[in-house]
Amino acid sequence: MTLRHAVLGLLADSPGSGYDLLKRFQTAMANVWSATQSQLYGELGKLEKAELIKVSAEGPRGRKEYSITDTGRTELQTWLLDPGPSPVPRSETLLRVYFLGEVSPAQARDYVARHGESAARLAEHLESLEASIDWDDADSSRYGRLVLEWGKRYAAMEQEWATWATERIRTTRG
Amino acid sequence: MTLRHAVLGLLADSPGSGYDLLKRFQTAMANVWSATQSQLYGELGKLEKAELIKVSAEGPRGRKEYSITDTGRTELQTWLLDPGPSPVPRSETLLRVYFLGEVSPAQARDYVARHGESAARLAEHLESLEASIDWDDADSSRYGRLVLEWGKRYAAMEQEWATWATERIRTTRG
DNA sequence: GAGCCCATGTAATAAGTTACATGATTGT
C-alpha cells in the first residue's frame, strides 16, 4: 500500500495527470520510490474509486488531471506519521556477500571492490544532482534536501565498507 | 529470481529440509533476505524440477532433505559474480521524509527522531548478535562477518543522519 | 506529413504474503 501514498504525496504537492506523475517518479522520486507506467494508471483508478483523489480537469488526448481530496490528504498525513512495521530487509548484494565463500578469495575481493566502485558512481551522481537543484526555491525541496543527504551518507558508507571489506579479504587469507 | 539463489546458497553450505531452511531464513539470514514458508516450499519444488537441487534423504513425517547438485552449484557461482542490475530503490521511510512538508515541523521532527531511535535499537541488536556468535568456528562465518559489519555501519549512518536531520528541522524554522 | 512526445489503458506473468489445512513424532 505504499505506491498509493507515494501518489497521494505527489498529488498533495500539485495536481497532475498519470503521465505527469510518471515523469516525477522517473526524476525527483527515482532514488526513493519507483513505479511503472502500468502500475501507476491502475493505482490512479483505485484511488479515484476510493475518493482519495478526483479528476480536477480534462485536457487534450484524453488527459485527466487528478487532485487530492480532503479525505486523501487526511489519509496521507495519517500514513506520514505512522512509523509502520520495519521493512523486510532484502539486499541482493549482501546476500551475495554472505555466500562469497563459494568462490575464490580473489573473485570475492573483486566482487566487493566492484561494489565499492558502483557506490562511488552513485556518490558522484548525487553530487551532480545536488549541484543541479535550485535549493533556493524553498518549500518543496526542504525535505528533499534531507533525502539527498541520506543518499550521500549511504553512498559514502557503502564505499567505506567496500574498502574495509576488500582489505579484510586480502589479509584474512593470502 | 533471488530467492532461488538464496536457497541454493544455503544448500551449498549444507543440505537440509524446507523446515531447516525456513529456520535459517528466520535467524542467520533474517537481516539479509527473507522468505515465507509458503514461498520456500514452492521454490524447492521448482528447483528440484530444474535439477539444481535433489532430494538426498527422506526422514520421518515426510521430511525431504535437499542437497545442491553440480548444476546448482555452477548456477550459484555464476550468480554470485554477476553484479546484476542495481536494485530499484524503495524506502518507505525516505518516501515519508520526502513528503514531511505535509505535516507540522514539530511532527516532522518527531518522526525523524523516532526513526533515529529505531536505528539505535537495530545497532544494539546487531551488537548483541555479534557478541553471541562464535567467530572462531571459521569458514562458514568469514563472510557473514562482513555482512554484520555492513549492518553496523548502516545502523550508525542512520542514527547520525537522523540526529543531523532532526537538528536541521529545528533550526530551519522555529 | 513525418516524427516526437503526450497520454491512457490492458494482458500475461512473476514474486510475495496471509491464511488455511493436515498430520506425524518426540519429550515429559
Added chain:
DNA sequence: ACAATCATGTAACTTATTACATGGGCTC
C-alpha cells in the same frame, strides 16, 4: 495423554514487471 515441535503443502490475494495496443496533438 498432552503439548510442543517437526513437517509439508495449497489457495486466495496483492504487488510489481514486461509487453502489447492504441491514438491524439504539436512542431518543423
